[in-house]
Amino acid sequence: MSKRSITDWFAEVFHLKDTPFMGVPDYMFSVEHWLGGIAASALAWQILTGLLLLFYYEPSDAYTSTMGIINTVPFGSIILSSHLYGAYVMIIAVYLHGLYIMFNGGYKKPRGLQWVLGVLLFALTLGVAFIGYSLTGDVLATDAVDVGKGILTSLGLQSLIPVLFGNGTQLDLFSRLLAWHITIAAAIILFFLIHFYLAEQNGLMPRGRDVGYKAPAVINKADPSLKPWWPRNFVYMVGLAFMVWGIIVLAPSILALPSVYHNIPILFSPYPGPSPTSPQAASVPAYPPWFFLFMYKMADMPFGLSKDVIIGMILPLVILLLIPAFDRSEHLHPMDRPGITALGLIGLTWLIELSVWSVLQPGVPVSPSWAAVVMLPPLLIIAVGVYAIHRFVWPKARDKALNGNAKAGEGKKEWALSKSAASALGYIAGIWAIIDIALSLALNPLAAGPYIGLLWGSALLSLSAAVFSYFYASYL
Amino acid sequence: MSADVSAAGPTMGRRDFLKALVFISGAVVVAGMLRGLDFLMPPEIGVTAFPRLLLVDENGNPIKASELPVNADPKIAIFPYPLNNEPSFLFNLGDSSGKPVKIPPTTVVVPQTGATYEAPGGVGPYGSIVAFSAICQHLGCQFPELTFYPPGHKAITAKGFLDRVINCSCHGSTYDPYKGGAVVTGPTERPLPSVVLEWDPNTDYLYAVKMVGPVIYGHPGYTTPTPKVLANPLGDLQGGSPIKGKTTAVTFHTNPAATG
Ligand code: HEM
Numbered sequence: 001m002s003k004r005s006i007t008d009w010f011a012e013v014f015h016l017k018d019t020p021f022m023g024v025p026d027y028m029f030s031v032e033h034w035l036g037g038i039a040a041s042a043l044a045w046q047i048l049t050g051l052l053l054l055f056y057y058e059p060s061d062a063y064t065s066t067m068g069i070i071n072t073v074p075f076g077s078i079i080l081s082s083h084l085y086g087a088y089v090m091i092i093a094v095y096l097h098g099l100y101i102m103f104n105g106g107y108k109k110p111r112g113l114q115w116v117l118g119v120l121l122f123a124l125t126l127g128v129a130f131i132g133y134s135l136t137g138d139v140l141a142t143d144a145v146d147v148g149k150g151i152l153t154s155l156g157l158q159s160l161i162p163v164l165f166g167n168g169t170q171l172d173l174f175s176r177l178l179a180w181h182i183t184i185a186a187a188i189i190l191f192f193l194i195h196f197y198l199a200e201q202n203g204l205m206p207r208g209r210d211v212g213y214k215a216p217a218v219i220n221k222a223d224p225s226l227k228p229w230w231p232r233n234f235v236y237m238v239g240l241a242f243m244v245w246g247i248i249v250l251a252p253s254i255l256a257l258p259s260v261y262h263n264i265p266i267l268f269s270p271y272p273g274p275s276p277t278s279p280q281a282a283s284v285p286a287y288p289p290w291f292f293l294f295m296y297k298m299a300d301m302p303f304g305l306s307k308d309v310i311i312g313m314i315l316p317l318v319i320l321l322l323i324p325a326f327d328r329s330e331h332l333h334p335m336d337r338p339g340i341t342a343l344g345l346i347g348l349t350w351l352i353e354l355s356v357w358s359v360l361q362p363g364v365p366v367s368p369s370w371a372a373v374v375m376l377p378p379l380l381i382i383a384v385g386v387y388a389i390h391r392f393v394w395p396k397a398r399d400k401a402l403n404g405n406a407k408a409g410e411g412k413k414e415w416a417l418s419k420s421a422a423s424a425l426g427y428i429a430g431i432w433a434i435i436d437i438a439l440s441l442a443l444n445p446l447a448a449g450p451y452i453g454l455l456w457g458s459a460l461l462s463l464s465a466a467v468f469s470y471f472y473a474s475y476l
Numbered sequence: 477m478s479a480d481v482s483a484a485g486p487t488m489g490r491r492d493f494l495k496a497l498v499f500i501s502g503a504v505v506v507a508g509m510l511r512g513l514d515f516l517m518p519p520e521i522g523v524t525a526f527p528r529l530l531l532v533d534e535n536g537n538p539i540k541a542s543e544l545p546v547n548a549d550p551k552i553a554i555f556p557y558p559l560n561n562e563p564s565f566l567f568n569l570g571d572s573s574g575k576p577v578k579i580p581p582t583t584v585v586v587p588q589t590g591a592t593y594e595a596p597g598g599v600g601p602y603g604s605i606v607a608f609s610a611i612c613q614h615l616g617c618q619f620p621e622l623t624f625y626p627p628g629h630k631a632i633t634a635k636g637f638l639d640r641v642i643n644c645s646c647h648g649s650t651y652d653p654y655k656g657g658a659v660v661t662g663p664t665e666r667p668l669p670s671v672v673l674e675w676d677p678n679t680d681y682l683y684a685v686k687m688v689g690p691v692i693y694g695h696p697g698y699t700t701p702t703p704k705v706l707a708n709p710l711g712d713l714q715g716g717s718p719i720k721g722k723t724t725a726v727t728f729h730t731n732p733a734a735t736g
């Protein structure tokens with residue numbers, strides 16, 4: 001029997017050669033087409049570590065049990081801090097995935113429902129992360145819950161407070177937060193499965209030039225030149241998952257190193273903050289988790305809390321949901337869709353502006369003139385700029401841009417790395433991963449949590465590099 | 477896949493080698509990280525030494541040795557010691573007329589290993605007060621399955637109808653509290669661990685100070701009653717939450733063996 005038979009056997013028992021998943025053209029093996037895959041890999045990590053945390057989390061003793069996980073359970077600090085950073089990675093991936101699709105018209109026929117599910121997944125992801133963050137019961141969590149109550153009240157939804165946050169006892173609060181956390185996570189899993197199913201059925205969206213930058217952009221799945229899903233997509237996905245998990249484990253472990261930890265701003269701390277009853281609590285600004293900073297500043301706006309919330313959260317979601325209905329043209333190129341392009345850029349700019357502003361002046365009320373000074377210029381510059389380019393520059397450049405793009409794409413086949421160099425890299429990375437793991441075995445999981453995390457993260461990243469090198473040397 | 481592999485021609489061997497390395501590396505990383513499942517091993521809780529605890533009633537008033545009901549009839553006294561999940565019986569043993577009897581210290585044999593230990597004698601004004609773990613050493617049944625049969629109330633045992641024994645209705649183990657909790661009938665192979673008590677004649681108060689005998693059922697080392705363990709069963713101190721404060725509360729329950 002040759003070595004090859006293991007893979008063949010694996011493919012056979014799982015019927016991988018007949019999976020309904022589609023194979024993709026070579027150019028799609030590039031990260032912008034896999035942002036959803038990154039989010040999914042992070043989700044898988046969240047499910048694994050979240051279930052592990054359930055073994056120790058005690059709603060009756062939220063903060064103490066959380067600190068107990070970090071300080072007294074073997075590998076607990078890695079599991080908890082990587083659950084936090086897994087959430088961060090998932091959120092960033094969902095943002096990038098959504099923006100990429102928004103700018104490239106991926107929400108158009110036939111993918112309207114996929115887009116709507118994606119927007120819901122985005123909202124649910126922010127929601128589950130917010131609630132997870134509150135589960136720790138630290139001073140920030142307490143603030144977050146209080147603000148959540150205020151937001152519901154401002155929207156006239158105070159009757160939802162007991163449903164979400166319970167009858168006022170600490171026990172009911174944390175029991176409910178935990179139940180909601182898991183319920184929303186389950187909803188995310190379900191929606192993701194439907195979203196993924198639709199993506200496979202509709203086919204992944206081809207690059208613009210292959211379809212003349214026109215919707216419906218679909219790949220003919222029967223095209224014989226498409227190489228099958230197994231093994232190329234499988235191997236790539238495995239490499240990607242290891243990469244994502246590597247980052248998720250490595251990042252908080254670096255931040256948790258004793259020499260680094262004390263210099264980390266609380267917003268990015270790998271561990272929960274002080275207990276709300278401790279003396280240090282008073283010196284912590286009432287920050288929400290960083291992905292809700294924009295809303296924190298919105299709440300300082302001079303329109304009154306209910307309008308602030310509607311403008312900051314509800315309206316953007318409604319607009320996002322309705323984008324496929326607004327933009328029914330067949331154009332795919334961002335410059336052919338100036339409205340959506342400007343909308344995306346303005347939204348993104350405001351998001352960043354508000355978040356930074358919120359860090360600098362947490363909770364400081366905003367006067368109407370300041371609101372105008374900060375918010376209006378980007379609106380005007382982007383709206384006018386995009387429109388001007390679309391109207392005056394684009395008509396002349398369009399032909400060249402669309403076809404020139406095509407030529408640039410043609411030339412791209414020249415890969416920088418030779419196959420033997422890639423193989424060599426693969427060997428080094430694979431052996432490096434083994435060394436990392438061997439070193440980690442010498443460390444005590446209670447005393448040296450961050451160091452083990454460092455080695456694990458490095459091992460996962462190296463392994464991912466080895467898988468990608470193998471992929472590159474074998475399939476491209 | 478076989479098609480594109482054979483097309484690769486000369487590099488095939490080398491690529492197979494890389495593939496093998498990637499597999500090995502993947503297996504090592506996954507196996508090495510499985511060590512993380514150690515996460516599931518809960519941190520040990522417990523105490524480091526046997527605490528000296530005053531026996532009090534539910535209201536926190538000290539138990540008076542001379543007022544303790546004799547023969548657990550009709551109420552049987554139970555208190556946690558040394559951890560919260562380790563209930564013990566507190567007996568004032570007597571004869572059939574209900575008069576306390578003196579319980580001398582005694583050497584107890586552990587049938588499982590043949591090892592022996594010294595069980596303490598009774599304390600209190602009549603030397604009649606003793607205490608034992610209230611968890612059966614066979615498979616862990618507790619009160620009311622495990623209970624004391626006062627004089628005149630007989631348990632059905634493998635050695636016939638017996639009174640003045642602790643009998644477990646789960647599988648029939650029988651222990652003799654007058655003889656340091658020694659095994660009377662199986663299936664248990666280990667005696668009931670003894671709580672060492674102290675009595676302060678000035679105040680009439682009772683204190684639990686330590687354990688001797690096998691480790692309490694279910695706690696670390698309870699299946700290995702070596703002489704060293706029997707003399708100082710430190711396993712009792714782990715696997716449960718410590719009792720807060722300097723007292724442990726005795727609760728009184730209707731003894732089904734006495735009323736039934
Ligand atoms: C089945 C899936 C999941 C389960 C069972 C789960 C369970 C948990 C538990 C028990 C905690 C409390 C940890 C503690 O405070 O001790 C927690 C915290 C948290 N969860 Fe999840 N979770 C899941 C999925 C997710 C997802 C999908 C996200 C985000 C995208 C997420 C984000 C968070 C965050 C941000 C925290 C706070 C961590 C910290 O502050 O250190 N969780 N989760």
Ligand code: FES
Pocket residue numbers: 612613614615616617644645646647648649663664
């Ligand atoms: S548990 Fe008591 S006899 Fe089996």
